[in-house]
Amino acid sequence: MTEAELYSVYKGVYLSKAIYPPEALKYYEEFSFRKDDVIIVTYPRSGTIWAKEIVPLILSGGDPASVGTVPSWHRVPWLEVWTTRKLKLEQRPSPRMFASHFHYNMMPPSFFKTKPKVIYIMRNPKDVFTSSYYFFGSLLHLVKPGPLNEFLHKFLDGKVMFGSWFDHVKGWLSAEDKDRILYISYEEMIADLKNSLSRIAQFLEKPLEADVLKKIAEQCLFSSMKKNKMSNYSEAPREFVDQSKSEFLRKGIAGDWKKLLTEEEAEHFDAVYKEKMKDVKYKFVWD
Template structure:
């Protein structure tokens, strides 16, 4: 099926119709934030599920029930997706935890008025592309990626769900109220998860002792998180996500793009990256 059949255009980017109804997008637009809300913001395939495991564990002081009793899409729901409308989020006690894939300039008015805390997770775009290629191939609600070269062109042009990775990252890096935003990368989490857990806890003003930090970091190692049926998307019907084609939580590594992209594709990617990111001062781990 084509983009016209599977996606709608919302604020200039594609969103999958199956997950984002006009009602859910309106719900997000009108959402009333609280100052102590915490938002996990990501471009798709950049570590959302991982952060949806880490943050509830930090907020609960390491209580495993926080990630073993609710599916990740209900424990840290996406504000723009259909389920947000039926979860009675207004009744949830503070601090509430949410996710979004929205670009900075797509955020609803209430976000800019209240200024809740944001954890913005970035990932090497070549790995985002690689993960996306497999994800699109197993998800019936996304346009089939087709040949890798064609999908790469779409990805670099931003003709994929939630638009351009480059625009997404640059928009959030240029956000106002940066003292309310923590920038962290998937790649940093791969390198030293315990340090990242500690830093996130400090940002959330939930300092943890060393033992609890270690416990959370161990629990959130990819190999361990993959076993959590509340996080590995095993409950999603195969007609929506065929995990015989590719696991939702696939490898959880940095640098898998080296196994995916051809030399010519790497050159193409690097050329576009250099041009699009030339004015960005932020020092990425993968640069």
């Protein structure tokens, strides 16, 4: 099926009609944040599920029950999806935890007024593209990626669900009130998970002892998460994802794009990246 059949356009960005119907977006736009809310924000395939394992463990002081008894999509719900309005989020105790794939300029009015904490995770866009190429084929409500080169051009032009990776990252890097936003990369987390956990804990004003951080790090290893039915999406509704085509948690590594893109495709990607990110001052670890 085509983009016109499966997607609607919300604030200039493609969204799945099935997952983001008008009533879900209305709920999102009217949502009331609290100052101590924590929002994990990512462009898709940038470490969202990993962060949804990390943040509850940190806020619970390392209690494994925080990730072992509640499905990921309920423990840290996406604010903009249709099921969220049924979760009675206004009754949850603080600090509440949420996730979003939305661009900075798509956040609702309460976000800018209340100014909750944001953990913004970035990932090498070539790996984001690679993960998306496999992932889009497994989700039943998304346009199938089709031939690799065709999907590459769609991705670089922002003609995919959630729009342009470049616009998403540049928008959040240009956000106001940066003292309430922690910027961290997927690659930093892979290279030194314990240090990354410590940074996140300090940002959340929940400093933890070294032994607790060590236990959380072990719980958050990719191999551990793949075994956790509350995190690996094996319990997700079958009408949502077909994991026989691609697992929700696929590899959890950096550099997998090297096995997918040809030298010519990688060079084209780099040229587009260089042009679109030329005015960005942030130092990315993959540069």
